[in-house]
Amino acid sequence: MIGYVCKYTPFHIIKAFGEEVVRIDPNVKGFDRADTLMHPSICTYAKAVLEECMNSDIHNVILVNCCDSIKRLYDVLRESSYFKFVHLIDVPRKRNRASSLLMKNEIIKLINAIEEFTGKKFDSDKFIDIVNSEHVIKNHKQSNINIAVIGSRVKNSIIRQIEDAGGSVNYNLTCTGNFTRTTTLFKDEDFLLSYSSFLLNSFPCMRMVDNSDRIKVINENLSNIDGIVYHTTKFCDVYSFEYAKLKNIISIPMLKIETDYTEEGSGQMKTRIEAFIETIKTKHNGSEDIQESRIIKNESSNNDVLVAGIDSGSTSTNVVVMNEKRKIVSYSIVRTGAKSKNGAENAMKEALNKIGITIGMLSKIISTGYGRVSIPFADKEITEITCHGKAAYFLNNSVRTIIDIGGQDSKAIKLDDRGNVVDFAMNDKCAAGTGRFLEMMSRTLEVPLNEMGKKSLSWKEDIDITSMCTVFAESEVVSLVAQNKEISDIIHGLNKSVATKTVSLVNRVGKKENYMMTGGVAKNIGVVKCLEEKLQKGIFIPDEPQIVGALGAALIALDNV
Structure with missing residues (x-):
């Protein structure tokens, strides 16, 4: 079996030798080796790639x-006794007749190497x-x-994840995408030269001197891309x-994601992709595309319609x-604990006990948050x-930007005049600038x-707390404590660092x-004031900022009923 990584x-050629050929698609959890x-x-x-091999x-x-x-x-593979055959192809960075001749020579070198091996x-x-x-x-679906x-x-x-969220990947123009066309070779021609030209004129990667075709293809197909x-x-x-x-010249929705090719953080990636697809559906349908037929579970003896939203956070x-009048009749906030399922059950039980009803009296339950997929009811x-977009517009229809700082991540969400989400940005997997960051500093400062x-x-x-990394910032705080700095001054420095990180998300949208x-950090008046200072504008804080996500889920549940 011979593995390869690039569509060039x-x-x-490998198949012609009767060898099994596989494109290496790394699926690793870390880089131990x-x-x-x-x-x-x-x-x-x-x-x-090294780890996967x-x-x-x-x-x-x-x-x-x-x-x-x-x-x-290539150097590492060649020096390792683990690998038996390692070959590097020197692909030209231009697409012309001379480049095709150079590519043909590289293919001949590959043929000779495989014959010898x-x-x-x-x-x-x-x-x-x-x-x-x-x-x-x-x-694709x-x-x-x-x-x-x-x-x-x-x-892959x-x-x-894109397809599971309801999208169809009709154009994969990345390094791992398929060729944009096929070719026909003839025995009586210089078929290796024709083949070389075919390879070089596939959709260009960024390594090519002239890669303008990448954006050109997108522009030509915009009418077919959502x-x-x-x-x-x-x-x-x-x-x-x-x-x-692209961000400056393309008008359709665009989501930028970055990965390190491990499967860690797939939960956050799932949230980004699903939210992106939901935003597009909203644009298409004029409202969230979540309508579905179902059996109403309402066991209540009266005609009241009750729904629930549950936000399972870290x-x-x-x-x-x-209720059907869009009035909150009960809510609860409990610690999630070690298992999201248990936290969800405890939160639901507490909310229902406050008004003396059972879960069977609810007509609809919508879940949200990172643990949303783990709530069986x-x-x-x-x-x-x-x-959050749904609830924010419900609470204050003049709001156009939502800043949500939760325990695990931070988000900036941009709304249009009708309350639809038009763009959003989330922090990366780092906990800097989140509620967890402040929680750790709380313990450090006692x-x-x-x-x-x-x-x-x-x-x-x-x-100024110069480091945004939670671990390094904690070391910086310990150093400030050793210098006998006032606790209030240190906390203010931490609040400023959180505000700086958060405003960068706002600037992105x-x-x-x-x-x-x-989010819970909205209850921290110090962080709020630092944000207001950087934004040079007051910030609206709901009466209970922690339940906004659950409120939005409940509103969506009502839309379904």
Whole structure:
């Protein structure tokens, strides 16, 4: 078996030798082996390829010199006794007659290398038959939401998440996408030269000198595309330039995601993708596309319609029970605990006990939050992005930007004049600037979390916490304590760092007044004041900011009933 990573790889040549060929799609949880052989800051995709090969018994690999990280990977593979056959193809960076001749020479080198390794002779007739008989087969789910995936190579799991969320990936223009066309070779021509030209003129990657076709193809097909998911790989900044250009010239919704090619953080990625698809559906339908037929569960003896929204977060689980008059009749806020399912059951039980009803009296239950998929008694799950937008507009229809700082992540959500979500940004997997960050600092400073905001208001010395990493910031705080700095000054510095991180998210979606803040951190008056100072605008705080996500879920439940 011979593995390859790049679509410029002449894998038809490998098939002509009768060898099994597989495109390496890393599916790893970490870089335990790769980190011992490669630098920690090198491209995570290169490390993922190494990890995948060693985990899946791929001993033979063909690489392409697309970047320095892959060249470094080639050096590592070649020096390792684990790998038997390692070959690097020097693909030209232009697409013209001279480049095709250079590519042909590289293919001949590959043929010679495989002949030497396998002891087999290259069968040109078989090769021509393989190329001529191959055609592109799109194997994706069909939906009315057409998504284009562009940027750097993307994992199959991301494609599946898009399709599971209701999108159809009709255009995969990444390194791992299929060829945009097929070709026909003839025995009496210079078929290797024709084949080389075919490879080089497939959809160009960013390594090419002229890669303008990438954006050209998107522009030509905009009428058939509802949204773009732009993928970048950690420690690879090349594609960020293309994203910035697209952002300025493309009017359709676009979601930028970054992965490190591990499966960690897939829950947050699921939220981003589902929220993106929900936003597009809202634009198509004029309201959230969550209508479905169901059997009403209402066992109540009267005609009251009661629904519930449940927001399962990393720190707390919140439930809102609402009647048909859109009035909150009960709510609860409980600690999520070690299992989201248990937290959901406890929160629901507490909310129902307050008004003396059973769960069977609820006509509809919508779940949201990171634990939304783990709530067995919910009828449907909706992302917290959509739910926060729904609730914010309900509470104050002048709000256009929502700042949600929860226990695990921070979000900035932009609304249009009708309360529909038009854009959003979330922090990465780092806990910096979240409720968890403040909770850890609370323990370090030995100040109760609910007292930190008020205590920070008496600050005198303007201290800057320079590190946004939770671990490094904690070390910085310990150092400040050792210098006998006042606790109130340190907390104010922490609040400023949270505000700085949060405003960067707001800037990503574009500042638009008025502002609302939700989530548990909205109860921290110190953070709120720091945010207001940076935004130069007051922020609307709901009476109970922690239940906004659950309130939005309850409102959506009412829309269904």
